[in-house]
Amino acid sequence: MDQILAILADGIIYSAWLFIAAVGLTLIYGVMKIVNVTHGSFYALGAYAGVSLTGTWIARGLPVEWSYAVLALSAVAVAVIVAPLIERGILRFMYARDEVVILLITYALFLILEDVIKLIWGVNPYFVAEPYALLGSFDIGGLPYPTYNLILVALAVVSGGGLAWMLQSTRVGKLLVSVIHDPEVSRAMGINVNRYYLVTFTFGSMLAALGGSFTSPTVSVVPGLGVEVIVLSFAVVVIGGLGSLPGAALGALIVGIVRSICVHKAPELELFVIYFVMAMVLAFRPRGLFSLAEPRKI
Amino acid sequence: MISIRKVALAGAVALALAPAAGIAQQSVKIGFVTFLSGPAAAPFGVPAKNAVELVVDELNSGKAPGAYKTKGFGGAAIEPVIIDEAGSTTVQVTEFRNLVQRHNVDIVIGYVSSGNCLAIAPVAEELKKLTNFFDCGTPRIFEDNDYKYVFRTSPTATMDSVGAALYVKEMKPGVKSIAGINQNYAWGQDSWGDFEASMKQLVPSIEVKTSQMPKLFAGQYNAEISALLSASADVIHSSFFDGDLEALILQAGPRGLMKKSLTILTTGETAMHKLAAQIPDGTVLGARGPFGVYAPSNEYNKWYSGGYQKRFKEMPNYASYQMAQAILGVKLAWEKAQQANGGKRPTNEQVAAALENMTYEGPGGTVKMANGKGHQAVMETVYGQTKRQGGKITMVNVKRYPAEKVNPPANMKSADWIKSGFKGN
Numbered sequence: 109m110d111q112i113l114a115i116l117a118d119g120i121i122y123s124a125w126l127f128i129a130a131v132g133l134t135l136i137y138g139v140m141k142i143v144n145v146t147h148g149s150f151y152a153l154g155a156y157a158g159v160s161l162t163g164t165w166i167a168r169g170l171p172v173e174w175s176y177a178v179l180a181l182s183a184v185a186v187a188v189i190v191a192p193l194i195e196r197g198i199l200r201f202m203y204a205r206d207e208v209v210i211l212l213i214t215y216a217l218f219l220i221l222e223d224v225i226k227l228i229w230g231v232n233p234y235f236v237a238e239p240y241a242l243l244g245s246f247d248i249g250g251l252p253y254p255t256y257n258l259i260l261v262a263l264a265v266v267s268g269g270g271l272a273w274m275l276q277s278t279r280v281g282k283l284l285v286s287v288i289h290d291p292e293v294s295r296a297m298g299i300n301v302n303r304y305y306l307v308t309f310t311f312g313s314m315l316a317a318l319g320g321s322f323t324s325p326t327v328s329v330v331p332g333l334g335v336e337v338i339v340l341s342f343a344v345v346v347i348g349g350l351g352s353l354p355g356a357a358l359g360a361l362i363v364g365i366v367r368s369i370c371v372h373k374a375p376e377l378e379l380f381v382i383y384f385v386m387a388m389v390l391a392f393r394p395r396g397l398f399s400l401a402e403p404r405k406i
Numbered sequence: 407m408i409s410i411r412k413v414a415l416a417g418a419v420a421l422a423l424a425p426a427a428g429i430a431q432q433s434v435k436i437g438f439v440t441f442l443s444g445p446a447a448a449p450f451g452v453p454a455k456n457a458v459e460l461v462v463d464e465l466n467s468g469k470a471p472g473a474y475k476t477k478g479f480g481g482a483a484i485e486p487v488i489i490d491e492a493g494s495t496t497v498q499v500t501e502f503r504n505l506v507q508r509h510n511v512d513i514v515i516g517y518v519s520s521g522n523c524l525a526i527a528p529v530a531e532e533l534k535k536l537t538n539f540f541d542c543g544t545p546r547i548f549e550d551n552d553y554k555y556v557f558r559t560s561p562t563a564t565m566d567s568v569g570a571a572l573y574v575k576e577m578k579p580g581v582k583s584i585a586g587i588n589q590n591y592a593w594g595q596d597s598w599g600d601f602e603a604s605m606k607q608l609v610p611s612i613e614v615k616t617s618q619m620p621k622l623f624a625g626q627y628n629a630e631i632s633a634l635l636s637a638s639a640d641v642i643h644s645s646f647f648d649g650d651l652e653a654l655i656l657q658a659g660p661r662g663l664m665k666k667s668l669t670i671l672t673t674g675e676t677a678m679h680k681l682a683a684q685i686p687d688g689t690v691l692g693a694r695g696p697f698g699v700y701a702p703s704n705e706y707n708k709w710y711s712g713g714y715q716k717r718f719k720e721m722p723n724y725a726s727y728q729m730a731q732a733i734l735g736v737k738l739a740w741e742k743a744q745q746a747n748g749g750k751r752p753t754n755e756q757v758a759a760a761l762e763n764m765t766y767e768g769p770g771g772t773v774k775m776a777n778g779k780g781h782q783a784v785m786e787t788v789y790g791q792t793k794r795q796g797g798k799i800t801m802v803n804v805k806r807y808p809a810e811k812v813n814p815p816a817n818m819k820s821a822d823w824i825k826s827g828f829k830g831n
Contacts, residue, residue: 114636118629125626231447233652237684241660251635254660257628327625328652332444336623371629372636375618379590 113249115368121257123364124264125323130341130356131267132315138288138351139308141207145214146194147316148338149221153190154317155333156225157182159234159324166238175239176259183321187314195309200302218334226331233328240325256325263322267315268357275353284308288351343382347389349396358397432751433485434478434740437505439498439516440540440729442490445623445649449676450518450541453726455488456718461733462486464713471709473767479737480744482751487511491518495525502526506535512754513538515732518725520544520563520592527556536754538761540732541725543694544592545820548778555758557781559735559773560728561695561813563593564820566645566672567600568828569787569812570692573805574641575608577690577791578668583613585639585667587630589650590619597645597672603824615639623650627657639667647673652681659684670789675699676723678792682799689792691801695770697724699801700788702771706734710769731768735775735783738766774809777816784813 133147161182162175194217202210243255275281287294287304295301320333327333344363348355363382370378389397438458441451462484464470468477478484487509489501498517505511514530514537517523523542530537530553537556539547543563547556574581584605588594598617605612615637618630631654634642642663646654655677658664664686671677674691675698685691693700698721701707710730714722722730739761743752746760763780766773776784786809790801814823815830823830 111636114632115629118632121628122626226443231443231452233448233649233680235652235656235681237656237659237681240656245660251632252661253628323625326653326657328649328656330445330448330649332623333625333649336621336625368629371618371620372633375616375630375633379619379621 110249111372114251115372117248117253118371119365119368120261122367123360124261125319126340126344126364127264127357127360128260128267128319129316129337130344130360131271131353132312133341134345134348134351134353134356135271136309136312137345139284140305142199142214143207143211145211145218145338146221147341148334149218150187150313150316151320151337152225152334153186153221154183154320155324155329156229156234157186158321159236159329162239163234163236166236172238172242179239179321180318183317184314186317187310191310191313192306195306199309200305222331231331233330235328236325260322263318268353272353340382343386346396347386349399352396352398355396355398433483434513435485435487435509435511437509437511437514437516438486438488439491439514441492441518444492446518449648449723450725451491453723454540454729456714457722457726457729458486458488460713460717461730465737471705474734474737476741479740491516491522495521498522499525499529502529506533513736515540515736517542523547527551527553530556534754536758538732538736540728544596548782549819552779553781555754557761559732559783561783561785561787562820563597564600564814565787565812566692566694567597568604568824569789569807570601570643570670570672571604571608572807572812573690573789574605574668574670576805577803578640581609581612581640583615583639584641584643585615585617585634585637586643587618587634587654588645589622591622594619594645598643600820600824601643607824607827625653627654631658631661631663635661635663635666642667642669644669645672647676651677655681655684659686664689676725678799679721682794682797685792685799687793690789691792692789693724695724695785696788697727697770698722700790700804701727701769704767704771706767707769727770731770731773734768735761735764735766735773739764777813784809787812
């Protein structure tokens with residue numbers, strides 16, 4: 109019983125981390141039809157900004173309890189500064205191009221941003237361990253878990269739930285849904301589609317930066333941090349169905365739980381299990397578990 | 407007035423002397439390959455690059471002590487060409503060919519990744535270019551093949567794993583169970599394989615509780631830490647390195663893993679200064695040999711460690727020691743070959759012959775090119791436990807194991823030697 113509880117706890121924690129990293133990716137694809145590789149860069153930028161600002165905050169003797177707010181603000185700052193530059197400065201000129209061309213452009217931007225990170229922060233690792241240990245720990249199945257993990261789970265629930273509520277229950281969300289379904293008709297109906305693209309890209313990037321920022325107290329922040337994340341995020345959104353919010357949530361949960369079972373029961377399979385799940389899902393549902401219906405245009 | 411005849415004579419003399427002067431001043435161009443980007447840059451690549459800058463400057467200015475006091479390589483200045491090891495193995499093979507065929511380097515020193523070393527060795531042999539691996543650990547390079555131009559002046563991973571097992575047996579004689587967390591590729595698998603096999607030789611009744619093999623650079627280890635905590639093994643072994651090692655320490659610390667089981671981190675020395683507050687007392691740290699905090703108190707270590715700290719404002723870690731040791735070994739071989747060649751610039755073949763079976767002293771102590779038909783170094787190894795004092799980590803219960811006790815004899819493969827119960831030495 110204890111082991112089942114541990115498997116569930118580990119699976120949920122990993123799923124929460126995956127979902128925070130992946131949800132912005134699926135949102136941007138859903139609205140803008142961009143397979144956005146720079147998502148990994150925003151994750152890394154969020155981590156670097158989080159570790160730098162929070163480290164400075166703590167080093168100055170300011171209250172450690174507020175470091176969580178600093179982590180959140182770091183992510184917001186990164187997204188608000190960098191995302192509009194990329195969307196307005198580069199991507200908006202490419203919307204008429206094929207999806208594959210835009211994917212290649214975002215990949216190029218990903219490589220450029222990797223080097224920008226090295227120019228700004230160098231290649232040495234950064235750490236800020238205090239926020240992870242500050243809240244103490246709690247037991248599940250006889251095993252201690254840092255309470256900080258609950259912040260990650262809460263962040264996943266709030267970002268997913270908030271996004272779902274916004275899309276379904278607010279005027280802005282409903283207009284965004286119309287843009288998702290048909291940008292041309294939306295534009296004809298007077299919706300400023302370009303503004304929605306800008307806001308979506310910024311908000312989606314902010315979610316990635318939040319993922320990076322709140323992960324930074326648990327890892328060594330080094331160049332290349334975003335590479336692993338972007339690969340896993342793609343696996344999650346492909347399992348769930350590109351552009352689907354519930355799909356991303358279910359994809360993250362499946363990957364997290366299956367991986368956790370492997371780690372506890374058959375660790376030799378852990379390396380390949382995520383991609384095995386993805387292959388199985390795609391074999392039976394080539395467009396993912398929650399693929400969105402596409403209206404046929406005449 | 408100077409006559410035209412005298413000017414012409416002076417010109418002729420100058421022209422006649424010019425080629426000789428050119429030869430005397432011709433530099434030794436060395437290609438250095440190490441990680442300048444990616445997760446391995448900070449713990450290995452950059453300290454190794456720092457070592458290149460420091461040692462090359464010191465040698466070129468003739469400031470190195472003892473056997474290394476001759477300027478450069480036998481009087482010729484060293485001209486370094488430093489390139490990034492990041493990228494696929496295919497990229498590295500291409501870059502190696504570029505170093506040799508475009509940059510026309512005389513020697514190549516480099517490579518952290520075992521995969522890169524395995525791929526580069528046959529290419530170095532094909533191009534007949536003296537190549538010295540400074541850090542990669544896989545014992546397979548010289549156990550599976552014979553090379554004329556390829557050398558490694560650092561010990562193999564077998565030494566780390568056998569030394570770790572001996573230390574565990576000595577410090578925890580009643581050990582009943584072990585568990586491991588290692589990266590799922592050649593280095594991690596070989597390290598765990600050798601440690602597990604060694605423990606089974608030393609304690610035949612040992613129980614292996616779990617062997618966690620997460621993906622390289624996975625970064626998130628909550629589930630693995632839970633599995634290790636559940637296993638409640640007496641000893642946990644990890645050969646994690648770079649950002650993975652640091653993430654493991656950061657995530658395992660608050661969960662008490664390293665306090666619950668005797669944890670041995672075979673490359674832990676690279677993290678001990680940066681994460682001093684997160685590594686609990688009693689953790690066993692290795693440095694892949696007698697490097698860094700375990701380096702002997704000889705004149706070379708005082709020169710190297712002192713110079714490094716003065717220049718880079720930090721302690722040199724084992725990767726930087728290995729690079730310094732690699733340069734110094736090739737320098738001695740070059741000068742030995744040059745002397746045997748009547749003072750003329752030696753060929754790659756002559757330097758290789760001089761380096762074979764050589765024994766020399768470096769900042770990490772004695773290096774014996776005893777294995778791999780004289781191409782593979784063996785050294786003593788050292789392990790100790792952490793104890794925090796005044797915010798800094800110090801090492802206690804330090805045990806040194808002679809080279810012959812932790813390395814296979816020249817005529818045996820590592821795995822066979824361990825399976826034989828460490829016989830032959």
